[in-house]
Amino acid sequence: MKPFLRSYKAQSISLLMIWMVAMAFSAEFILSQVMILFVALALFEGRRGFPWLQWRSTLPESTRQWWNYRPYLFVAIPFFLVVISAFWSSDFSYTLERLRIKLPFLVLPWAIAGIPQLSRREYHFVLSFLLVLMTVACLYVGFNYLVHFHEINDLIGKGKPIPTPSNHIRFSLMLCFAILSGMVLVKEGFYIRSSLERWLLLAMTLFLLVFIHVLSVRSGLLVLYLAFMVWLLRYVFLTRRWGIAVVLGMLLVLLPTVAYQLLPSFRTKIAYARWDLLQHQRGTGSNYSDSERLISWQVGWEIGKENPFFGVGAGDLKEEIKKKYAILFPEVENPKMPHNQFLTHFAGTGLFGLVLALGGFFYPLFYRKNFREPLFLALHVVVFVSFLMENTLENNFGVSFYLLFLLLCLDQLRERAP
Numbered sequence: 001m002k003p004f005l006r007s008y009k010a011q012s013i014s015l016l017m018i019w020m021v022a023m024a025f026s027a028e029f030i031l032s033q034v035m036i037l038f039v040a041l042a043l044f045e046g047r048r049g050f051p052w053l054q055w056r057s058t059l060p061e062s063t064r065q066w067w068n069y070r071p072y073l074f075v076a077i078p079f080f081l082v083v084i085s086a087f088w089s090s091d092f093s094y095t096l097e098r099l100r101i102k103l104p105f106l107v108l109p110w111a112i113a114g115i116p117q118l119s120r121r122e123y124h125f126v127l128s129f130l131l132v133l134m135t136v137a138c139l140y141v142g143f144n145y146l147v148h149f150h151e152i153n154d155l156i157g158k159g160k161p162i163p164t165p166s167n168h169i170r171f172s173l174m175l176c177f178a179i180l181s182g183m184v185l186v187k188e189g190f191y192i193r194s195s196l197e198r199w200l201l202l203a204m205t206l207f208l209l210v211f212i213h214v215l216s217v218r219s220g221l222l223v224l225y226l227a228f229m230v231w232l233l234r235y236v237f238l239t240r241r242w243g244i245a246v247v248l249g250m251l252l253v254l255l256p257t258v259a260y261q262l263l264p265s266f267r268t269k270i271a272y273a274r275w276d277l278l279q280h281q282r283g284t285g286s287n288y289s290d291s292e293r294l295i296s297w298q299v300g301w302e303i304g305k306e307n308p309f310f311g312v313g314a315g316d317l318k319e320e321i322k323k324k325y326a327i328l329f330p331e332v333e334n335p336k337m338p339h340n341q342f343l344t345h346f347a348g349t350g351l352f353g354l355v356l357a358l359g360g361f362f363y364p365l366f367y368r369k370n371f372r373e374p375l376f377l378a379l380h381v382v383v384f385v386s387f388l389m390e391n392t393l394e395n396n397f398g399v400s401f402y403l404l405f406l407l408l409c410l411d412q413l414r415e416r417a418p
Contacts, residue, residue, distance in 0.1 A: 011041055012115045013122065017129050019404055023397060024137050024174055026166030031400055035104055042111035062114025069414050071367050072109035075406065077360030078393055079105040081345070081353045085314045095315030104399055112407045123412050124190040127181040127375075128201065134178035135204045137165055138211045145214070145265075156268045162215055170397045172212065172220025173386055177405060179208045180227055180378045213259040216269035221256070223385040227378040228252055234377065292332075293339040293389070299324045300338030304346035311350035320347070337394065341387035344394060364410060376409040 015034055022030040042062060044053045056062075066072050079102040082095065089095045118126070141164055145152055152162055161168035182205030191197035212220055229252065236245045259266045303312060303320050312320045318337065325335035338344050345354045361384070364370060371377045383392065383402050392398035 008041070008045070009116045009118070009122070012038070013118070013126060015041065016126050016404070016408065017133075019400065020130055020133055020174075023400055023404070024133055024165060024171070026170075026397070028396060031396060035108060035400070038111045039107050042114045056114070058114055063110065065414075066110040066113035069113065069410075071364035071370075071410055071414075072113060074360045074363040075109050075403075076106045077356050078102050081349050081356060082314045085311065085349045085353065088310060089313030089315030091313075091315045091319060094318050095313075098314050098394075101394065101396065101399060104403055108403050109407060109410075112411060115411070117414070118408075118411055120412070121190075123408070124185055124188065125192070126408065128185055128190065128192075130174075130178050131182045131185065131201065131204050131208075134175055134208060137171075138175065138208060138215075140165070142211060142214065153264055153268055156216070156265055157272055159272055161217060162265060164215070167397065168215070168217050169219045169390060170401065172215060172217035173223065173382060173401060175208060175212050175215065176220045176224045176227070176382055177379065179205060179212065179224060180375060180382075182208065184375050213256070213266050214263055216263070216266045218269065218273065219386065219389050222389075223382045225252060225256075226385055227381045230377060230381050231374060234374070292336055295329055295332065296336040296339045297343060299328060299335075300340060300343035300347045302328070304343065304350070307347070307350055309350045310352050311346065311348045314348040314353075317344070317348040337391055339390055341391050341393055344391045364406065368413075370410075370413050373409065373413060376413065379405050379409060 015038055018030065019034045021027070022034060043056060043059070045056045046052060047054050079099070082098045082102050086095050086099075141162065145162055156162065164171040182201060186198065186202050186205060189195075189198060190201070212224060232245060232248055232252070235248075236242065256266075260270065261267075299321060303317075303324055311317075321337055322335050325332055329335075338347060342354060342357075345357045349357075361380075365376065365380050371380075383406075386392045386398075390398070392402065
């Protein structure tokens with residue numbers, strides 16, 4: 001029997017953990033290499049003697065698993081949308097760039113399909129690693145915040161975030177999912193060696209819950225509270241315990257209220273958001289974060305309205321955005337792509353692409369009632385809300401975040417195809 005650390009499954013788990021570290025600390029190069037290694041691991045296996053690599057003996061089986069598990073096929077839709085829209089896109093270089101970004105939607109589900117299915121304990125171990133990783137990262141961020149407390153608070157008042165190892169919005173999404181994962185681990189009583197570890201998991205989860213309010217990234221807070229609300233509705237539907245639901249609902253209202261009173265960063269961020277929105281209403285906020293987002297929505301909507309059925313082509317969207325900014329907002333120096341994934345689909349591939357993209361997103365959730373898995377349901381809430389505020393799937397990190405946790409959960413939910 002092969003030593004565990006040399007087994008296919010162990011190598012895959014190691015890559016999953018490296019994947020998480022690369023996302024948390026914005027190691028873009030490592031992130032790309034990990035995804036390539038996943039595909040290589042699915043294709044090749046080591047052997048004694050020369051040559052040292054050979055085609056993996058389970059390739060036919062893994063390909064059959066991928067083909068027969070419908071959610072994996074639907075996950076690939078974003079890739080094929082770019083391929084199809086290439087027929088009416090004229091910017092060949094940008095089309096190739098979009099294909100590179102979306103290629104993981106096609107190849108990673110196939111690569112994951114070949115991995116021996118993780119046990120529930122192994123799945124929980126990977127989630128616990130995420131919890132530990134984000135706790136360490138947040139301790140680092142928190143220490144830096146305390147050392148430069150006044151300077152950073154002044155920057156928050158000017159619309160700048162607390163410094164994080166990666167983009168603050170992306171970091172907050174990982175932090176949100178780590179909190180949700182911690183709650184699942186605590187509820188299911190996971191531990192590795194000692195039952196006392198449950199208290200450590202609870203402590204880390206509560207620490208991250210407090211820290212996400214200190215970080216005060218509105219995107220992360222919004223998706224967290226919406227995920228809590230969906231879980232609360234799910235709890236009411238399953239148990240009909242209205243009294244407990246009311247108490248939990250009151251806690252959801254109380255938590256941000258307490259944070260506003262106790263946390264300077266949270267209070268300052270709320271004040272800045274109000275000021276930024278006021279500038280937009282006055283027509284003087286084109287260079288502020290919230291105003292930039294609203295303007296990018298308007299530009300994306302205008303392009304989509306002019307090309308409602310098939311869009312301008314995913315490959316031509318960037319140039320069309322620049323042209324529309326020049327007409328509608330000539331004072332803006334740096335045109336932004338729509339900060340909304342749905343508007344990006346609509347402007348780039350029209351209603352045709354938007355409907356297909358929504359189908360690809362929701363099908364895995366409703367396939368065989370997968371929404372009954374709490375963390376899988378929460379993941380879709382997190383990503384769906386992020387789609388409203390960012391073009392999540394148009395960059396390497398967003399694709400990595402979505403696919404990592406989507407495929408990790410789908411691995412638990414899939415049944416072995418015959």
